[in-house]
Amino acid sequence: MERMIRRTFVLCLFAALDALLLPVGAQTNPFLxxxxxxxxxxxxxxxxxxxxxxxxxxxxxxxxxxxxxxxxxxxxxxxxxxxxxxxxxxxxxxxxxxxxxxxxxxxxxxxxxxxxxxxxxxxxxxxxARKPAGVTSTFAVLGDIAQNSDGQKAVAFEISKAKPDYVFMVGDVVYGRGLVTEYYQKFFPIYNADQAARNVGGPVLRSTLTVANLGNHDSQPQVDLEKTPDGLAYFYYWSQPMNGPLTEKSGNGVPELKGSSEQVADFARTAPNFPRMGMYSFDYGDVHWTMLDSNPYVDWTDPKLREWVRNDLRAAKKMPWRFVGLHHPPFNSSKAHFNDQWMRLLSDIFEEEGVQVVFSGHVHNYQRSHPIRFKPNAEQAAKRPMIKGKIDGAFTLDKSFDGAKNTKPQGVIWLVTGAGGAGLYNPEQETDPSSWQEFTVKFVSTIHSFTHVTVNPKSVQIKQIAADGRELDKFTITQ
Ligand SMILES: [Fe+2]
The missing domain is CATH 2.60.40.380 (Purple acid phosphatase-like, N-terminal)
Known part of the structure; x- marks a missing residue:
């Protein structure tokens, strides 16, 4: 009997020691x-x-x-x-x-x-913690991300290596319909991985503040909760500022919810931040960010929405840098999505209120524009464009800006950084500059990549980093 008690005591001691020696997280995982x-x-x-x-x-x-x-x-x-x-x-x-x-x-x-x-x-x-104004801050931007591709994992790994202060995901966070299941299958395992490895991803989300906005795969004009009951997961899983312009539950700028009245009521209860969190603004370091929803259910000729954008930027007049994030790039040289130009209608506000850079995704490659000043055709600007509408107008390009010797842009620089993981678009155009629009200076479409930005009060350095760590582009902007 005594022997048995002693044996049990020794076994318990070993079990307790074992539990103590296990690193945190190696015990049964209590998290989903x-x-x-x-x-x-x-x-x-x-x-x-x-x-x-x-x-x-x-x-x-x-x-x-x-x-x-x-x-x-x-x-x-x-x-x-x-x-x-x-x-x-x-x-x-x-x-x-x-x-x-x-x-x-x-x-x-x-x-x-x-x-x-x-x-x-x-x-x-x-x-x-968020950095204050006046000190160097860094961030990564990328869009069109979670498709479980090797490129997505390698980009996540490179971001975890670069250790930016924060990350901005410019829409199409998960493919293909913004679902809970898609976050679980293709996003969290890669961007919140336990280890950093090129074929896995990296532990980015647990250690690095990450913000996002909506792309066309995160939110649609009509979200049918009957067909996709786990849709609009963006509103379940992100926690972001609630200072945007969408104060009503329906109307312009708000996706239409379909499904049984019970489903719609359930969603409203679970996601009281819908639709408000679809657009917002915030400051980080010396940057003021204006995050917009460029989905075609938003009519950007609406004076109320235009006014919100103008006021938001104007209130940030004292900030050295004003950056905008919107998913659909209106100045795009890819043959893919070439006609998705409706966001050109905000270029007058961006120019007048001193936006220096607009970051977009949607087109799955990297593109940098010359600084652009754009005057849309007045008739088109006055009426709502077709969903796939082209917006014509007059361009003034600052071709003297090169981001090295001349670093003072006259106009807005539009970046497409949609090579975050989804299948790349138009690789054949990379070596064919004759296929690019006149406003495009750089076009990389054969490798996944992300944008890395270093911000100081007087200068911003922007680099495009490939999934294999190579530097694809680099330029500097000064005040
Ligand atoms: Fe997209």
């Missing part, structure tokens, strides 16, 4: 999606910064907790962990999206965080 950092509804920088930590877990009550501490601090600070929403849609297991706000962070300061379950740490990582 591991923690990831979001901006939350914090458009403006503050003396005490905050970020929101989200994670997904099974639809059962569990005792979650979060603790965090700034670099150099010895004491962990508790953060309240609460359920942000319960996602219960046909075709995927019901789950909860949890959130904890990490507040009181030092602007630009590094911090550590850990998630606990029943008091025991089950996940830990590090992050960086």
């Amino acid at each position: 999606t591991k923690p990831y950092l979001q901006l939350g509804d914090a458009p403006k920088p503050a003396a005490k910064e905050s970020l929101v930590l989200l994670w997904h877990a099974a639809d059962t009550d569990q005792a979650w907790g979060v603790e965090y501490k700034g670099e150099g601090q010895s004491k962990w600070v508790p953060a309240n962990a609460s359920t942000l929403r319960r996602v219960n849609v046909k075709g995927f297991e019901a789950h909860r999206v949890y959130q904890a706000t990490l507040s009181g962070l030092k602007p630009g300061g590094a911090f550590s965080y850990r998630v606990t379950l029943a008091g025991k740490p089950v996940f830990e990582d590090k992050g960086l």
